[in-house]
Amino acid sequence: MLAVGSNGAGKTNLLESLHVATQGFSPRTRSDAQLIRFGEAGALVAVTGEHRGSSVAVEVTLRPGEAKRARLNGASLRAAEELRTRLPTLVFTPDRLVIVKGGPAVRRAYFDRTLGRLFPSRAAMSADYASTLAQRNGALRRVAAGFSPRDALEPWTGRIAELGAALVSARSELVALLSPAFARAASALRLEDAELRYEGTAASPEELEARVEQDLARGSTGAGPHLHDIAIVAGERDLRSFGSQGEQRLAVLSLLLAEVDLLAERGSAPPLLLLDDVLSELDPERRAILAATIRRSGAQALLTATSAGALPVDPDVLIRVTPGQAVASA
Amino acid sequence: MLSPAIENLVAQLTRLPGVGTRTAHRLAFHLLRTPTDEALALAAALREAKERVRFCADCGNWTEEEICEICRDARRDRSVLCVVEQPADVMSLERTHEYRGLYHVLGGALSPLDGVDPEDLRMDDLFRRVDSNGIGEVVLATNPNTTGEATASFIADRLRGRVRVTRLASGLPVGGDLEYADEVTLGRALSGRREV
Ligand SMILES: Nc1ncnc2c1ncn2[C@@H]1O[C@H](COP(=O)(O)OP(=O)(O)O)[C@@H](O)[C@H]1O
Ligand SMILES: [Mg+2]
Ligand SMILES: [Zn+2]
Numbered sequence: 001m002l003a004v005g006s007n008g009a010g011k012t013n014l015l016e017s018l019h020v021a022t023q024g025f026s027p028r029t030r031s032d033a034q035l036i037r038f039g040e041a042g043a044l045v046a047v048t049g050e051h052r053g054s055s056v057a058v059e060v061t062l063r064p065g066e067a068k069r070a071r072l073n074g075a076s077l078r079a080a081e082e083l084r085t086r087l088p089t090l091v092f093t094p095d096r097l098v099i100v101k102g103g104p105a106v107r108r109a110y111f112d113r114t115l116g117r118l119f120p121s122r123a124a125m126s127a128d129y130a131s132t133l134a135q136r137n138g139a140l141r142r143v144a145a146g147f148s149p150r151d152a153l154e155p156w157t158g159r160i161a162e163l164g165a166a167l168v169s170a171r172s173e174l175v176a177l178l179s180p181a182f183a184r185a186a187s188a189l190r191l192e193d194a195e196l197r198y199e200g201t202a203a204s205p206e207e208l209e210a211r212v213e214q215d216l217a218r219g220s221t222g223a224g225p226h227l228h229d230i231a232i233v234a235g236e237r238d239l240r241s242f243g244s245q246g247e248q249r250l251a252v253l254s255l256l257l258a259e260v261d262l263l264a265e266r267g268s269a270p271p272l273l274l275l276d277d278v279l280s281e282l283d284p285e286r287r288a289i290l291a292a293t294i295r296r297s298g299a300q301a302l303l304t305a306t307s308a309g310a311l312p313v314d315p316d317v318l319i320r321v322t323p324g325q326a327v328a329s330a
Numbered sequence: 331m332l333s334p335a336i337e338n339l340v341a342q343l344t345r346l347p348g349v350g351t352r353t354a355h356r357l358a359f360h361l362l363r364t365p366t367d368e369a370l371a372l373a374a375a376l377r378e379a380k381e382r383v384r385f386c387a388d389c390g391n392w393t394e395e396e397i398c399e400i401c402r403d404a405r406r407d408r409s410v411l412c413v414v415e416q417p418a419d420v421m422s423l424e425r426t427h428e429y430r431g432l433y434h435v436l437g438g439a440l441s442p443l444d445g446v447d448p449e450d451l452r453m454d455d456l457f458r459r460v461d462s463n464g465i466g467e468v469v470l471a472t473n474p475n476t477t478g479e480a481t482a483s484f485i486a487d488r489l490r491g492r493v494r495v496t497r498l499a500s501g502l503p504v505g506g507d508l509e510y511a512d513e514v515t516l517g518r519a520l521s522g523r524r525e526v
Contacts, residue, residue: 085513124514132480134443135440142447152442155440155481155483
C-alpha cells in the first residue's frame with residue numbers, strides 16, 4: 001500500500017495510527033495525549049484484518065488523563081502495549097536513524113526489543129536485568145553513604161552477574177543470527193560487507209567483586225550489559241560514527257528487512273511493515289529493490305510518499321491522503 | 331468547608347493503601363451515615379486487633395498468642411521451613427493443604443531502593459532457627475520478581491552447605507491452556523522442566 005499526499009496532509013498520522021492499533025503505542029511519542037486531535041476529548045483507532053489465518057479486530061481508545069484501553073477481538077487487554085506481543089509490526093521513520101547514529105543506549109533498547117520479537121520468551125530479560133541493576137546501584141549508594149552494611153550488596157551482585165550473563169548470551173545469539181540476514185538485506189540494497197558485532201562480555205561475580213570499590217565511589221555498576229554496544233559496520237567502516245546519512249538509512253532498513261527474513265525463517269507470521277518517508281531518500285534503483293524485497297517477503301506494507309511516482313511499481317492499494325481524509329483505490 | 335472532625339477522619343483514611351482523597355471522603359461520609367453502634371464496631375475491631383494481634387515469636391506470622399497455631403501444632407513437620415515474604419503468603423500456602431512443615435515470615439523482601447536491607451527483615455532469626463532446630467530443608471517461597479529473587483539468592487548463599495535449600499518452581503497456571511500462556515511464563519516453565 002502506498003499513501004500519497006502533500007506535506008502535512010496526514011500520511012504520518014495514518015501510519016502512526018496503524019502502529020497504535022497494532023502495537024498499542026506511538027512510534028513517535030510517549031505522550032498519548034499528543035495522539036488525540038487538537039480540541040477533541042478522545043481518540044479511537046479500530047482496525048480489522050487477518051493474522052495467522054484468523055480474523056482480528058482491534059480497538060484502541062485514548063482519553064486524556066486516562067490509561068489507554070485496547071480490545072482484541074472484543075476482549076479487553078490488561079495494557080494496550082500487550083498488543084505488541086500479539087501482532088507483529090515493524091516501523092521505519094526518518095528519526096529511526098538514531099539506531100545507527102545515536103548512542104549505545106538506543107541500540108541496546110532496539111536490539112532488546114528485537115530479541116523479544118524473535119524470542120518472545122526472552123522479552124522480559126532486559127527489563128529484569130535493569131530493575132535488578134537499579135537495586136544494586138541503590139545498594140551501592142546506601143553502602144557508600146553508610147546506611148547499609150557491606151553484605152547488603154551481595155545478593156544484588158550475584159543476581160546482576162546471573163541475569164547479565166543470560167542477557168549477554170541472548171543478545172550475542174541474536175546478533176549472530178541477525179548479522180547474516182542483515183548482510184544479505186544490506187547487500188541487496190548495495191551496502192556491501194555489512195555486519196553486526198556484539199561489543200562486550202558478561203561481568204562475572206568475581207569481576208564485579210574486584211571492582212566494587214570503584215563502583216561504590218561512583219555509585220553505579222561499571223561493568224555489564226547495560227554498557228555494551230552493537231557495532232554496525234560495512235567493510236572496514238563503522239557506520240555508527242563514519243556512515244553517511246544515506247548509509248545509515250540503508251542500515252536501518254536492512255535491520256528491519258533482516259528481521260522480516262528471520263521471522264519468516266522461524267515460521268512466524270509476516271509482520272506489518274510501516275515505512276514512512278523512505279522512498280524520497282532512496283535512488284530509483286534502490287526503491288525498486290526495496291519494493292521487490294517487500295513483495296517477496298509476503299509482508300503487508302504501508303509506505304508513504306508525496307507522489308505516486310515515488311514507487312517504481314504499482315502498489316496494490318493507493319491511498320490518497322488529504323487533511324482529515326484517506327481514500328483508497330485498488 | 332468540612333468540620334475538623336471529618337477532615338481528621340478523611341486524613342486518617344487517606345493513609346490506608348489504595349485510598350485516595352476521593353475514596354476517603356466517600357468512606358468518611360458513609361461511616362457518618364451508618365448507625366453509631368455499627369460505626370463504632372469498626373473502631374472497636376480495629377482497637378482489638380491492634381491490641382491482641384502480634385507477630386509469632388517463632389515464625390513471624392500474625393497471632394494472638396506468643397506462638398502461632400501453626401508453630402504449636404504437634405502434627406507439623408518440624409524439619410521443613412518455608413520462607414515467605416508476608417503473613418498473607420502463609421495463608422495462601424495453607425489454603426493448598428499440601429504443605430505440612432513450618433513457616434518463616436521475613437516481613438518483606440530485600441530492596442535497597444526502598445531502604446530494605448537484610449537487617450530489616452527477619453533474617454537472623456531464620457539463620458538461628460536453621461542452626462538450632464534440626465531443620466533439614468528450607469523452601470524458598472519468596473515472590474518470583476526482582477526483590478523476591480534477590481532475597482532468595484541471599485538466603486540460599488547463607489545456607490549453602492548447612493541445609494538442603496529448595497526454591498518454589500515457577501510455571502504454568504493450572505487450568506489454563508498452553509496455547510494461551512504468555513511466552514515468558516512458558517519459557518520459564520520450560521527451563522524449569524523436570525524428569526518424569
Ligand atoms: N494532535 C493533533 N491534532 C490535529 N492535528 C495535528 C495533531 N498533531 C499533528 N497535527 C497536524 O497534522 C498534520 C499532518 O501531519 P503529518 O501526518 O505528519 O503529515 P504528513 O506526514 O502527510 O506530512 C500536520 O499539519 C500536523 O501539524
Ligand atoms: Mg510525514
Ligand atoms: Zn509461628
